[in-house]
Amino acid sequence: MDEVKETLKEVIEEISKKEKITEKEREELFELLRLVKLNEKDGKFSFSFNRLVLIGYHLLAFIKRLETNEKLPPVEPGLWNEISPEVKKLSIEVLQKYVQRFKKELDETEIFLLAVHFEASKIKCVGGKNNA
Amino acid sequence: MHDKVKVVIGDRLGKGQKVAKGVEEAGGIAIVIPGVGADMKVGDVMNKENADFGIAFCGSGGAGALTAQTKYGYPVEYGLRSIEAGITALREGKRVLGFGFMDIEELGRRLTEEYIKLIKRENKDV
Numbered sequence: 001m002d003e004v005k006e007t008l009k010e011v012i013e014e015i016s017k018k019e020k021i022t023e024k025e026r027e028e029l030f031e032l033l034r035l036v037k038l039n040e041k042d043g044k045f046s047f048s049f050n051r052l053v054l055i056g057y058h059l060l061a062f063i064k065r066l067e068t069n070e071k072l073p074p075v076e077p078g079l080w081n082e083i084s085p086e087v088k089k090l091s092i093e094v095l096q097k098y099v100q101r102f103k104k105e106l107d108e109t110e111i112f113l114l115a116v117h118f119e120a121s122k123i124k125c126v127g128g129k130n131n132a
Numbered sequence: 133m134h135d136k137v138k139v140v141i142g143d144r145l146g147k148g149q150k151v152a153k154g155v156e157e158a159g160g161i162a163i164v165i166p167g168v169g170a171d172m173k174v175g176d177v178m179n180k181e182n183a184d185f186g187i188a189f190c191g192s193g194g195a196g197a198l199t200a201q202t203k204y205g206y207p208v209e210y211g212l213r214s215i216e217a218g219i220t221a222l223r224e225g226k227r228v229l230g231f232g233f234m235d236i237e238e239l240g241r242r243l244t245e246e247y248i249k250l251i252k253r254e255n256k257d258v
Contacts, residue, residue: 019211050202054195057210061192061232072191073233076146082168109145113191116144116169 008033011052015060025063028098032059035094036117045121055117062095062110066102072109083115087122091115136161137247139240140177142170142196143189147235151187154240159248160184162240174228175200185247186228187218189235197230215239219246 008030015021021029033056039045047055065072080088091114092106099106137160141148148170152162163181165173171190178186178200186206188196197208209221210230215238218229222243229243 050198054198057192057194057198058190061194065191073145073147073235079146079168113144116172117195120169120172 004034004037007049007052008037011049011056014053015056019057019060021060025060028063029056029060032063032094032098035097039090039118044123045118046123047121051117051121055114055121058113058117062114065110066099066104072107072113075109075112080112083112083119087115087118090118137185137244137251138163138181138183139244139247140165140174140181140183140186141189141240142172142174142177142186143233143235144169144171144191144195145189145233146170147233148187148189150235150237151240154237154242155244156240157237158241158244160240160244171196171230172199175204175206178206178228179204184227185222185243187240187243188228188230189233190230191232192230194230197228200228215242218243222246222250 011033012026012029033052036055037047040047088111091111095110095114096106139155139160140163141151142165148164152164155162163177165177171188172195174186174188174196190196192211194210197210200206201208206228207226208228209226212218212221212229212231219242221229
């Protein structure tokens with residue numbers, strides 16, 4: 001667990017080189033990234049350092065959008081067909097708890113945007129062996 | 133070599149058609165990447181198509197640009213929120229521009245016009 005904590009701290013440090021992050025946002029980003037990273041346990045996903053940095057940038061933008069009530073455009077029809085129900089569920093699980101704390105509604109587009117990162121982090125199995 | 137400016141566009145929400153129209157209005161060739169994760173494929177398609185520059189849309193604008201930088205070493209700028217910021221990035225030599233969601237013709241047109249100006253200036257200086 002300490003190793004995960006250290007990795008996530010390094011990820012946030014990397015992001016803070018480019019983005020301004022308040023102490024509160026840093027804590028919230030850490031918690032969201034921790035929830036993402038937890039999904040590595042069942043062996044279906046792999047989150048490399050670089051992937052976590054990308055997801056971190058995305059989640060920081062999500063936190064800021066929530067702060068400013070920024071709304072996103074809808075997802076083009078058909079794109080949801082390429083997202084598995086399992087990934088959609090994970091995306092909702094990560095974002096829902098956070099959004100509920102602020103008594104806000106979780107936007108479908110936000111679910112989709114994070115789901116794309118989960119799809120990109122799936123471990124593809126070739127010949128029965130993991131091939132990340 | 134290609135004579136026309138070639139621009140790759142990847143939008144995570146499946147858009148980008150209006151930006152593409154703007155690119156074409158300015159005399160460029162636009163390649164809009166279809167499907168899920170299009171923003172993260174901008175570097176791949178730029179490399180394959182030998183494109184001049186790329187535009188990635190993903191909310192923060194970071195994922196597409198950073199993936200292109202990591203995989204191919206393209207100079208990138210992301211977190212862009214205005215056309216002017218995009219033009220400045222092009223002038224600074226950035227070749228993958230990461231925006232929030234801005235599928236508007238003016239963005240494609242003005243970035244392509246700026247790139248054409250930059251090329252002409254470079255050719256004059258040589």
